[in-house]
Amino acid sequence: MPATGEGHRDWDKPNSKMTNANVADIVGMGKDHVMTVKYKGGREESARDAADRGGVVCAGEQAELKPGAPVFINAERRADGTLAAPRVNVGMNGQVPPM
Secondary structure, three states: OOOOOOEEEEOOOOOOEEEEOEEEEEEEEOOEEEEEEEEOOEEEEEEEEOOOOOOOOOOOOHHHOOOOOOEEEOOEEOOOOOEEOOOEEEOOOOOOOOO
16 A cells, blocks of 8 residues: 655654654564665665554455544545544554554
């Protein structure tokens, strides 16, 4: 799934950042990995434990959206007052969005 809103910027908590990018490379180093991501105007590298999927975003099924599931919804109000969201991020396997 291509990155949307590409870039590396401050996020919602002190000392936190968000990077929207595409994975460019993953290099194995023992039990750890270094993941390189590229976005317009830059690139970032981060060390990851082999079991850490980080904040992987991929297309899912509507059935994954169920009561009690942690979600992150970025919605906008339409002219008629209703809300519309182009996507809903659902946390899975212990992840709570935004990942």
